[in-house]
Amino acid sequence: MTKRELIGKIIIQENIDTVDANKIDKTFVINVPDPYKSYYTRFTDVEKPTSIIFVTKQPNSFEKILRVTQKINKEHNLDITGAKCEVKIGSRKLSGVRVKGINRYTEIIAIQEHYKNEGFEFAKSEKFKDTDSIIRINRFFNIEELDEGIYKSHLEDNTYYVQVPKFMNWDDFRKYTFDIKNNITDRNYDIAKGILYDKGGIIEMLRIVKPKATVEFLKTIQQKYIDKLQ
Structure with missing residues (x-):
């Protein structure tokens, strides 16, 4: 199977909480729940955060975040991943650094200190x-092709990507998702939209989170969005 490493963007809708302890005093830190767990219930496994966002005063470039994260991993023997992100709450837009790979909730403050020491x-x-x-x-x-236009993540468990032929704005995506989920037998999955940057241009895709998703299931979801886009 073909493996590829690409840069891209993902857009997700989640109910989020602030982190109110184990952080630098008087700073803004957000906890983003596990997408599959949050489909059923609020995230409660605070001992191992799935995704943490350090909200920053100003936006930082993707390149800076990658360089600093690489340095932090090397100097402190960590294996975290950092990404540039924007959080929209109502009409507000917040800039931040999304960090994954934090092993315990109590480790957040130490990792935040590392970014602070690098000028964040x-x-x-x-x-x-x-x-x-x-x-x-x-x-x-970092993805592996399972079938034409169907991919599996090598970085995240139970995470898959399916290619779609056209751009969807956020309102259309929400409308199509509501319609599809109300007309399908298995609704036990989380879905988001995004893009991948390829040498041939932009690839429109959907991210699906579902334990042990079959290629047949992924193709079914893919086809339902293709039908909506025709």
Whole structure:
């Protein structure tokens, strides 16, 4: 099977919480729940955060975040991944660094200190729970092709990507997703939209999170969106 490493962007909608302990005092840190767990229930496994966002005063370039994360991993024997992200809550837009690979909730403050020591400035603390947001993340994708236009992630468990032929704006994506989920037998999956940058241009794709998803299931979801886009 063909393996590829590409840069791209993912857009997800999640209910998020602030992290109110184990962080640098008076800074703004967000916990993003596991997408599959959050489909059923609120994220409760705080001992091992799935995804943490350090909200910054100003946007930082993707290149800077990658370089600093690489340096932190090398100097502190860590295996975290950092990505550029934007969090939209209502009309507000927040800039941040999305970090994955933190083993325990109590490790957040040490990793945040590493970014601070490299010149990252964090936004002033806020506090909220279960707040609707749209998160845009610029990141690397390491994928393996399972079938034509069907891919599996090598970085994240139970995560798959399917290619679609056309761009969907966010409103259309939400509308199509609502219609499809209400007309399919197996609704137990999480879905988001995004793009991959290829040498041939932009690839429009959907990210699907589902344990042990079959190629047949992924093709079914893919075809339903293709039908909507015709």
